[in-house]
Amino acid sequence: MTPEERHRERMQRKKELIDRKIARATIERGVLVVNTGNGKGKSSSGFGMLARSLGHGFRCGVVQFIKGSFSTGEEAFFRRFGEDLDYHVMGEGFTWETQDKARDIAAAEAAWKVAADMLADASYDFVLLDELNIALVKQYIDLDAVLTALASRPPEQHVVITGRGAPDRLVEVADTVTEMRVVKHAFQAGIKAQRGIEL
């Protein structure tokens, strides 16, 4: 057998294995995706899925729970899609910036009210709740209320939740969970947050 034939045979076996796995994955429904961990990519991955969803003509909703984490690049970009996208920047910035716990809680509650309305509305195909985990970790929003809203949402609706420290009970009910792990970060080497990358 030539090396080319061996390669083809190995790849044919691999294809059969993968095709069998794909054939077993037959369920079609809205999924709950959670991006957590300390590394870069939690929010940007959420915005990449938002781009995919808009590409399919889905109606999309975004609620950003922490104003300080907000990228002006994202806002400028996604604001162009007025008709298909409801984009809400809520929250009051990072807690060490506001230094006012009562105001932070009120802002988180207002953001959750907007999010809960989206999760109850079947006209939204895709909902991104950016940095919701931060508000859950700080107990500014009731985890039970969030789990109930997620469980009773329209069955076709996709939801993506980002932020470090995802609570265990959220991880349990999610379909796809990724931990973004820092291997290294430019900031550690003295490089400022860069437009197009962080901003």
Next chain:
Amino acid sequence: MTPEERHRERMQRKKELIDRKIARATIERGVLVVNTGNGKGKSSSGFGMLARSLGHGFRCGVVQFIKGSFSTGEEAFFRRFGEDLDYHVMGEGFTWETQDKARDIAAAEAAWKVAADMLADASYDFVLLDELNIALVKQYIDLDAVLTALASRPPEQHVVITGRGAPDRLVEVADTVTEMRVVKHAFQAGIKAQRGIEL
């Protein structure tokens, strides 16, 4: 001291610490970001950064090295930005689909040629090389050629490289590296790849 005052004082100390760290990060230049690991979010995070970059009016280039990994949602979405974005889908799909190593290598080389031209062209502010790591792991593209092109690229140019199995020498020269770790995946529970999430 009231609990509110204690909170404010704690947050004030945290703010000073973070502000000092931010003040130390003064370098401004193009960064090299690598998204690797087996989890979801490597490509979607790259596309989120592409959205940020387009939001800032940057000229952007995208080369997708593996056709099979390609999301129709992304293509439909980003094709709308003709003037600011050069979008190349190269490659010949996953190796177990083509089963033809010579064709895979030729496709990877053609994709790398387009990418190398972008890395030599200062008019590109942001370049996304999606799934390049796969082609490097399979040694379809010469790692030394890639490292040389990255090192001699325009100093302001941002580059994002995705794909599992990032080579150690690429990780060494990168500024920001994230490992996307699978905690769980919907596919394992029999759920098909979903439009807007994977497709």
